[in-house]
Amino acid sequence: MQPRTVTKTSARVLLMIEIDGLTKRYGQHTVVDNLSFSCSAGEVLGFLGPNGAGKSTTMKMITGFVTPNSGTASVCGHSIGEDALAARQHLGYLPEGAPCYPEMTPKSFLDFIADVRGLSGERRKARLDEVTEQLHLGPVLDQSIETLSKGFKRRVGLAQAILHDPAVLILDEPTDGLDPNQKHEVRELIRSMSADKLIVISTHILEEVEAVCSRAIIIASGRILADDTPAQLAAASRYHNAVRLTLGDDANFDEIRSALGRLGSVKETESNREQLSITAIAQPGGRAVGPWREIAERVAASNWNVASLQLEGGRLDEVFRQITKGKEA
Amino acid sequence: MSIVAALFRRELRSYFATPVAYVFIVIFLILMGTFTFYLGGFYERGQADLSAFFNYHPWLYLFLVPAIAMRLWAEERKTGSVELLMTLPITPWQAVLGKYLAAWAFTGIALILTFPIWVTVNYLGDPDNGAILAAYVGSFLMAGGFLAIGACLSATTRNQVIAFVLTVVVCFGFLLAGFPLVLDLFSAWAPQTIVDGVASLSFLTHFANISKGVIDFRDLVYFALLIAVFLFANTIILQWKQAD
Numbered sequence: 001m002q003p004r005t006v007t008k009t010s011a012r013v014l015l016m017i018e019i020d021g022l023t024k025r026y027g028q029h030t031v032v033d034n035l036s037f038s039c040s041a042g043e044v045l046g047f048l049g050p051n052g053a054g055k056s057t058t059m060k061m062i063t064g065f066v067t068p069n070s071g072t073a074s075v076c077g078h079s080i081g082e083d084a085l086a087a088r089q090h091l092g093y094l095p096e097g098a099p100c101y102p103e104m105t106p107k108s109f110l111d112f113i114a115d116v117r118g119l120s121g122e123r124r125k126a127r128l129d130e131v132t133e134q135l136h137l138g139p140v141l142d143q144s145i146e147t148l149s150k151g152f153k154r155r156v157g158l159a160q161a162i163l164h165d166p167a168v169l170i171l172d173e174p175t176d177g178l179d180p181n182q183k184h185e186v187r188e189l190i191r192s193m194s195a196d197k198l199i200v201i202s203t204h205i206l207e208e209v210e211a212v213c214s215r216a217i218i219i220a221s222g223r224i225l226a227d228d229t230p231a232q233l234a235a236a237s238r239y240h241n242a243v244r245l246t247l248g249d250d251a252n253f254d255e256i257r258s259a260l261g262r263l264g265s266v267k268e269t270e271s272n273r274e275q276l277s278i279t280a281i282a283q284p285g286g287r288a289v290g291p292w293r294e295i296a297e298r299v300a301a302s303n304w305n306v307a308s309l310q311l312e313g314g315r316l317d318e319v320f321r322q323i324t325k326g327k328e329a
Numbered sequence: 330m331s332i333v334a335a336l337f338r339r340e341l342r343s344y345f346a347t348p349v350a351y352v353f354i355v356i357f358l359i360l361m362g363t364f365t366f367y368l369g370g371f372y373e374r375g376q377a378d379l380s381a382f383f384n385y386h387p388w389l390y391l392f393l394v395p396a397i398a399m400r401l402w403a404e405e406r407k408t409g410s411v412e413l414l415m416t417l418p419i420t421p422w423q424a425v426l427g428k429y430l431a432a433w434a435f436t437g438i439a440l441i442l443t444f445p446i447w448v449t450v451n452y453l454g455d456p457d458n459g460a461i462l463a464a465y466v467g468s469f470l471m472a473g474g475f476l477a478i479g480a481c482l483s484a485t486t487r488n489q490v491i492a493f494v495l496t497v498v499v500c501f502g503f504l505l506a507g508f509p510l511v512l513d514l515f516s517a518w519a520p521q522t523i524v525d526g527v528a529s530l531s532f533l534t535h536f537a538n539i540s541k542g543v544i545d546f547r548d549l550v551y552f553a554l555l556i557a558v559f560l561f562a563n564t565i566i567l568q569w570k571q572a573d
Binding site: 085101108 | 408417418
């Protein structure tokens with residue numbers, strides 16, 4: 001009996017979010033449909049889906065803001081339905097659009113959050129200093145939030161979510177409205193925090209998933225359509241292992257194109273004459289490296305004017321479209 | 330309790346971070362003065378009491394208190410900050426109480442700032458200050474009653490105008506519950522006990538006792554119960570709206 005209990009507890013500690021059969025209906029419309037998944041510390045879970053797929057609603061149900069019609073969600077072993085307060089102690093949440101109190105300053109706002117989170121003494125000061133530093137809020141601490149740029153507002157929202165150093169972070173579109181540099185910084189921040197936390201982000205920016213996520217769940221119409229690592233998802237793309245050639249001139253464009261098309265490892269070619277590019281798509285189920293070696297040898301043996309040769313890992317956006325379009329209707 | 334205190338501080342501070350507090354207090358004081366001296370005939374009455382002042386409180390509160398209460402929840406819902414607030418580790422009851430107490434304290438501050446009228450009446454004559462204190466307590470309780478109704482109705486909508494109008498109408502009903510205007514709505518069909526019940530809900534009747542300086546335990550219980558019931562309804566509405 002004893003060892004079994006131990007296993008159970010350790011499994012609980014590991015599984016930071018457990019979702020079972022979560023369903024939400026608004027009238028006749030089912031927004032989230034019998035969703036189940038679980039995830040553990042160290043993961044950065046990307047929640048992908050077209051607008052209206054149920055991403056935000058799912059997040060609202062995990063944080064207990066929206067009550068599901070059926071199903072359960074628990075955070076660090078605490079059911080959000082039965083013990084919401086304990087679950088929320090372990091949870092940091094950035095709601096969609098990063099709502100704040102516009103008349104407050106970031107300083108007074110974070111002080112308020114620290115009060116509510118029960119931070120005091122040394123730890124309170126250390127945490128406030130740390131998040132101010134991490135999100136570069138120093139220069140605007142005493143300015144009212146309504147006068148801040150969108151980027152700063154978002155960062156105030158993030159600061160609020162991570163202030164108590166929660167085990168589980170739920171961020172609804174954390175980089176929305178940020179410029180490329182700020183996006184990069186937020187992604188760095190997410191990566192740096194991910195080792196001992198579970199971070200769930202929703203986004204429709206696919207490069208973000210490739211940049212920070214260790215796991216991606218694609219949902220549409222409230223159902224999970226794919227659940228895998230970003231690399232594995234991209235591997236389902238027809239561009240996986242494809243080779244892209246760029247030519248120096250279009251002298252023998254057609255000749256090269258048809259020569260590539262005849263190679264055994266190439267399924268078909270796509271070309272763009274204006275950009276002088278030809279993409280050779282790999283035969284499905286071919287060798288792991290695809291047509292790369294064959295094309296490289298062919299290019300070396302020829303006198304073609306090839307400017308560059310690129311191996312593609314697969315296009316996540318294409319997979320995303322394929323998955324969500326195919327099953328949404 | 331420290332969570333309610335944190336919510337209270339945040340809320341009260343936010344009144345003074347915007348012009349809302351100052352505009353409200355200035356208008357409140359100007360109207361109080363106008364009503365007392367012109368409509369109430371404070372000097373003409375030639376009596377050293379403040380009934381000319383307190384008699385107009387219910388009517389002033391009818392419009393000014395809903396203006397404070399309307400933003401309590403409607404604004405949070407409009408800006409989405411309610412999602413932030415309600416996903417913090419706090420209970421709905423703590424949130425309702427913290428916000429309500431801050432708004433009530435704010436009306437208390439406005440009420441305290443009417444002290445020059447008390448100074449005036451003491452300078453001019455020799456009033457019964459015990460009775461004046463009792464009337465102040467009664468007025469504060471009545472403001473709390475209006476405010477609890479307003480807070481509850483504010484939670485039903487994200488539109489502050491709707492919250493304001495609903496609150497004025499409901500408060501007007503409570504104010505005049507003892508008068509034919511309201512009672513006739515009931516007397517046509519309801520048994521006498523219900524009509525009497527409605528009549529006993531009248532703000533004016535309960536306030537009239539206290540404003541004369543008579544603090545009756547039943548009047549205190551009335552206002553306390555009224556506030557408790559509406560704040561309880563407020564938490565229910567909040568959770569119910571949240572489920573959507």
